[in-house]
Amino acid sequence: MTFASPHLLYLLLALPILIGLRWWSGQRAQSIVSGMTAPRLREQLVTRLPSGQAWGIFVLQLLALTCFIITIAQPRWGEDKTVQMESGRNVIIAIDTSRSMLSNDITPDRLTRARLAAQDLLATLTSDRVGLIAFAGNAYLQAPLTTDHEAVIEAIQSLDFTSVPRGGSDLGKALKLAMETFEKSPARNHGLILFSDGGEPNEQIRELAQQATKKNILVLTVGVGTDAGSLIPDPDPERQGDYIRDRQGNVVKTKLESTVLQEIATTTRGRYLKLGSQPLAASVVRELLSALQAQTNEAKQLVKPIERFQWPLSMGVLLLMTAWFIRSSPRARRMAPALALLSLGLSEPNASAAGFDWNHKIASIFSSQEADPEKAEEALKNGNHKLAADLFGKLLDDHPADTVRYRYAQALGYSSHQIKDYDRSVGAFSDALESPEAEVQEQAHQGLAHSLYDQGDRVLAKQPKFTLKAWRDSVKHFDAALKLDPENKELEENRDFVKKRLEELQKQMDQQEQQGNKGQKGDKQKGQKGEKGEEGDEEGEDGDPNGQGKGNKDRSRKESLGKQKGEKEEKEDLPEGQIQAGDEGKQDEPGEGKEQAQMAEEGEETNDATGFSRNEARAFLRTYADDHKKAQLVRPRDPAPNGKDW
Structure with a gap:
């Protein structure tokens, strides 16, 4: 017993x-x-x-x-032993992870759009066995055929252009690996959903497509990208703003090459679809895959006490x-x-x-009452941001429909920012970016820009490297928001303010790196000089007439970023989710300001066992993850078969 x-x-x-x-x-x-x-x-x-x-x-x-x-x-x-039987079709999702998939001719980029579409497809394959292949110059099986869709989703989310260390888009390798995987299954027919921006047709791909037809493999090809195409941003953080170039140093422009994808679909009696800014038509995919025969297998034995x-x-x-x-x-x-x-x-x-x-x-x-959208909105309206963040978080945990999910994520990001939980705010605004609505995207970019700035500013003294990255990302999101709202002068001023601080920090770090330990004193003086705008703010508050001019100009920008303390300013009614001007000097509801200050102090409290606060530990972990990512970027890549490493 x-x-x-x-x-x-x-x-x-x-x-x-x-x-x-x-x-x-x-x-x-x-x-x-x-x-x-x-x-x-x-x-x-x-x-x-x-x-x-x-x-x-x-x-x-x-x-x-x-x-x-x-x-x-x-x-x-x-023990009560039961055998669980599974009945479903065999479907493999193959995703092109070559560097050409980093092109942003569709937002946010081709690879991200393909990953999101693949996750949406999984929702329509509820009882089917699904596998995952990542391919570029080679093809690798990331997940075998399984009904554990959560594991497949995790594998999809982990895909990036470093998943396959060989450039190019070899569709033949993906077809061959899929056939080898399907051979281990007793089912008579199978389905392959292939996401790619295309490639050059060749005789080997035609032969493999014919072999797939003989083995009753139906291929649904999905073209990712546009016919006009675009340049490929260089993912190396050391070359921010640059583009991938060929061996002669020319900038590479990539476009959707759908000919080979259409040929594969026609040969295998499948269908070719184009993935743009709108999601794939799920009804078309279901209709096409309905021709596949469902296979019943003994999945696993459940032992229950x-x-x-x-x-x-x-x-x-x-x-x-x-x-x-x-x-x-x-x-x-x-x-x-x-x-x-x-x-x-x-x-x-x-x-x-x-x-x-x-x-x-x-x-x-003793269970608490379930989250109610009306209560969450009421808490947000009344300024109870901690309660609003908890309620909107619970609503998102229930996986609501897309019609409201992005709004919930936007509200969660705003509430989390107000209580200075910048990590949660960044995650929530990132989820809101997936919305197809331009207004929600614009506000999500604004929220991300402000949250990333505050996130970096909080750990500036101990983690300047992390601050540098956070501020770079903040500028990117400001630029993205300005593309959607080019007439917004406040956004432009905020962007310029962050760029200015970013340049000063970069200059200071470069000088410290060059001068070494002997130049620490000089670097410190220059670093103080770089904060001249903030000193002007403090002088202005004390009534010093010299606190005007440049210091006041920077102060107005800093206020709009929510960083100036003790200042009162009448605020415009901003859309839900947009970060408002600094309101730390505002008289809050009873207990609210104290509660938010307490949460901020908890994040800065040093743990005796580790010697770091919670926020510092998070920053160190992010820096480690960034260094690990950079190591993947600079590791040697296998030469592409045709010399095109994209």
Whole structure:
């Protein structure tokens, strides 16, 4: 016999204490009665049970308590074995991860758009076995055929242009690997969904497509990109703003080459679709894959322990009833039938078969109310940003429809930014960027720009390298927001302010790197000089006339980024999710400012075990991840077969 919660059995250690207390209380009662009544009148004045009967009732109650403790520990004995059968089709998703997929002729870029479309397709393949292939100059199986779609989604999300260390877009390698994978399955036909921006047709691809047709493999090809095409941004962080070049140093422009994709689809009796800014037509994919034969296999054997909590629970109730009968109380006798029915109801065999979870039942009594969109919006409107962030987070955990999901993510990002949880804010605004609505995208870019700036500013003293990256990303999102709203002067000023601080920080770090330890003092002076705009703010607050001019100009920009403390300014009504001007000097609702300040202090509190605060630890982890990513970027790549490493 085993227990689901064996730690609760420690409660049995309290039984000897109860026995001692019972003996002590009996002795004390005896001495009190002896002191207050004469021996000859004691029997007429004091009504009590005989000592043996009283102790018998106590022992029965103690045994009942023991049974109840064993009940909440959830005893389990025996196993219920069931075989789960799976029926579904075999479908492999192949995604081109070559560097040409970094082109941003469709937003945000081809590879990201392909990954999102592949995840959307998984929602239509609920009971099917799905595999994943990443290919460029070579092809690798990232996930075998499985019904564990969560694992496939994780594999899709991890794909980037470093997944295959060889350039090019060899569609033949993807077809060959898919056929080898399908050969291990007994199904008679299979499906392959291939995302790529195309390539050059050749005889080998035609032969492989014909072989796929003979093996009853239906190929759905998806062209990613536009016919006009665009330049390919260089992913190397050391060459920000540059583009990928060929061996002669010329900038490479890539466009969708759909001829070979259409040829593969026609040969295999599949279909060619084009992926643009709109999602794939799920109905078309379902109609095409409906021709595939479903295969039934024994998936796995489930072993489930049988709950036996009803045994000690029934025994405890019966012991309690017996104790009440011994006491010979009419009231106890009247309650006995009800307790007997309760005992029978709890000891039904169906309770075991249903897999009753005692802890779950107890927790459900105290469970909090589910998140309500109206309550979340009301909390946001009233300025209770902590509650709003919690409620919108719960709403997103329920996987709402896309029509409201992006709005929830936008509101979560705004609320998290207001309570200075910049990590959560960045993640929420990133989710909102997936929205097809231009207005939501523009506000999400603004929110990301502000959050990234504040995120970097918070760790500037200890993690300047991370700050540098965060501010670069902030400028990128400001630029993206300005493309969608070019007339927004406030955005332009904020962008210029961040660029200025970024240039000063970059210059300071370059000087420190060149001068080494001997130049630390000089670098510090230059770093202080670089903060001249902020010094002007402080002087202006003190009433110094010299605090005007350049310092005031920077202060207005800093206020719009939410960084100036103690300043009051009338704010315009901004769309939901947009970061407003700094309001730390504003009189908040009772308890709200204190709560937000407390949360900020918790993030800056140093952990004695590690020597870092929570925010510093996060920054270090991000820096490590960036260094690891950079190591992948600079590692030697295998030469492309045709010399085109894109």
